[in-house]
Amino acid sequence: MALLRGLRAAYLKPLARFSLASMATTATIRDVELKERDLRLHWRDSDRRPSDVLYLFLRDNCTEPESFDKSSRQRLFNPAFDVDLNLTAKEAIVAPDGKKVTITWSDDHRSNYTASWLAERCDGETDCTARLTTKELWTTQTKSAARLPAFDYATIRDDSTKLLDMLLSLETHGLAIVRNCGESDDFVEEFANVAAGYPFTTTYGNKRSFVAHGTRDGTGLRTHLPSYQYVPPISGIHCIARENVTGGTYLFSDGFRAAELLRKRNPEAFRLLSEMPIYFKDDPGPEFKHATETWHPTIIVDEDGHILQVCVNDGMRTPHVAVDFQDQLCDWYDAYYEFMDIIEDTQFVLRHDFEPGQLIVKDNFRILDGVERMEIAGEGKSHMNVVYVGWDEARSRARVLKTKLFGDED
Structure with a gap:
């Protein structure tokens, strides 16, 4: 298990960068x-x-x-x-x-x-956890939907400085709003090409489409597709239509902030969630050609304890338990409930009502999202598309933009 954790940490870390001291x-x-x-x-x-x-x-x-x-x-x-x-x-x-x-x-x-x-x-020393910018962990007391970094799509598409600002904001806050995206069913792929060069393809293709009618129950806060060995790193959620919809507010929570608070309150619970692997599975049915499944701890850390990723998805979490942890199952549930209580606390949950033509891009390693119950009247509908993008590609795009705009730091 230690070897698996080390390999995963090495795979998830961005490339190390030397500190550029002014001296x-x-x-x-x-x-x-x-x-x-x-x-x-x-x-x-x-x-x-x-x-x-x-x-x-x-x-x-x-x-x-x-x-x-x-x-x-x-x-x-x-x-x-x-x-x-x-x-x-x-x-x-x-x-x-x-x-x-x-x-x-x-x-x-x-x-x-x-x-x-x-x-x-x-x-x-070389800082092996250094990224393009410093992460700022948040609660709703420090950030609200009205204060989320917001960008105009045409501007980030045509202005390298604004695109770099968006990518750095995403790394810093884990979330950014992109407005004036239009309502095309293919827009998310265009956005992925602008932000990173191309989409991160999953078994669902280059995008996932969610069309709802009538009444739909809400979902719990979760990260997307933890059934992948390499979880899709960045999610772009695009609102195409909200016709005659009541409810359906989107919820976002900073999993890194919640994990750090858990570590402070209950180090043993944090340790167990970072060591006990959970088996996630996505088997959408015989009409699909693929089914994905793998093991991840709820909180993934590197050898120095830095949080790299959270994996929470109760829909995909299976009843399989690793043999080495069977006698700790009761303790794991206690730890998991405590972690989810923090994640779902109102001070951690940011609420956002989508409008058609808006896209929210989120760090899927860090930010959990969910949606509240919705009632859709008559012939109305809710139509949301999701695209995934790789952090390697997004950071690569940002590094090239930084060099183009400000010169080569190396």
Whole structure:
């Protein structure tokens, strides 16, 4: 189980990014020392202590044309085969302005490194949980539907700055409203193409369609499709029609905020929900060609305890119990009820009445949604479409936009 959790955490984490300290961009080198296996850097800034950088790390990350392809931004060699494990530096020359050092290696290869690049990699540890922006956990006391980040669709489609704002808001808050989307049945696929390049396809295709008539009971708060091993990361919920509908208010709750509160109130309950796997299954019937099923803990954390994902869906939760946890089932129910009590508390539930042409995009790893009971009179109907998008693709789009607008941080 520990191995499974580690693999899942590695798969769910976005790529690590080095902290870009303000001092790093202005760093300059006074001189260097050639040591047995390291290059020692002495900085002109007296507040900086000397830094030792492993020769193999430097050679492994050489960006000279014969070592690094500028177009794909990937190395062109395999250090395990192409670089001697006992590589040393023959010479290291610091530029007069201290902004660059040139190293000649024992195999006569030559590499150049900027002082800012070296400083970034000497300033503390890599933050493996860093994302494009910091998450802000919320309750209805800090956020309401009226204050949700809102964007006009034509603007995010045509303005790279606004599209980046939307993607960063989604990462920060877990929710964003997109207005003036029209009422086309195919719009959600267009939105997915704008936000990430293409939809995240599921066994339902590129989108899911929900058309309701008459009376429909509400749904509990849940995340979408936890029956997938890799749960669809982002959900776009588009309102196409609400004709003669009474009720049907959508509900949203920040699962990360609820999980952190549970951890504070009852650490043992949090531990059990993060360790005991639950078997989720989606078997929609013989008319479909697929049925998905897998195990997930209710709260997925990495090895350092950072919350990566919540998986809650009572409709897809099956009665199967992992053998190792059978004697803890009663405790699990106690923990699960306590967690759901927090999630469904009014201070955590944001209410939103959709209008045709609106879309709400949500972080499906983090935000639970549900809908209240609705009464639909006469020939009226409710028509909602859902599209899924990958976080890898959305973050990739955001990184490219940041580089285009503000330059390359790396």
